[in-house]
Amino acid sequence: MTLDASSPAFPSPRRRASARKRRRMMIFAVIGLVLAAAVALILNAFRDTLVFFRTPTEIAERGEAPGARLRLGGLVKQGSVVHEGTVTHFVVTDRKNDLAVAYTGMLPDLFREGQGVVAEGSVGQDGVFKADSVLAKHDENYMPKDVADRLKAQGEWRPEGAGAAPK
Structure with a gap:
């Protein structure tokens, strides 16, 4: 048996180039595909953390897993602040919904009942939000924009001293 250049044992230069192109394309x-999967995983991981905070209603609706880090935003309920040594409960x-918070440490000077607050921490097994940092409003007219926008959207937020509904 004789082998010539057209037999399969000796692929033509055109076939070799075509096979290289297919391998390169693969x-x-x-x-x-690997890059697309990595981007999808990264975006999925960021989806829940891009929000600056969650309201008590959003936390109740989502059923956050105990121990998951998040930010809680809303108003400090009137008559709810209780100091027990270094721990403050409020x-x-x-x-619409309320969420109990326990914070160990010194609260900001501007922290008070009826004011906007953002607390960072996690929900414990007992359903109490364990805050490790608390941010309060910084002047008489300020409430975190996200908090004010969400309360206004629910028709619940009214600036101090105003009896009218929000615009």
Whole structure:
């Protein structure tokens, strides 16, 4: 048996180039799929953390897993602040739902009942939000924009001293 240049044992230069192109295209396709999967995973991980805070209603609706880090925003409920040594217990409300908060440490000077607050921490097994930092409003007319916008959207937020509904 004789082998000539047209037999399968000796692929033509055109076939070799075509096989290289297919192999190169497969490598690019695999790299593209891996990159697309990595981007999708990163965006999925960021989806829940891009929000500056969650209201008590959003936390109740989502059923956050105990220990998951998040920010809680709303108003400090009137009559809810209780100091026990270095631990302060208070309730954050969006006037639809309430969430009990326990914070160990010194509160900001401007922290008081009826004012806007954002607390960072996690919900414990007992359903109490364990805050490790608390941010309060910084002047008489300020409430975190996200908090005010969400309360206004629910028709619940009214600036101090105003009896009218929000605009």
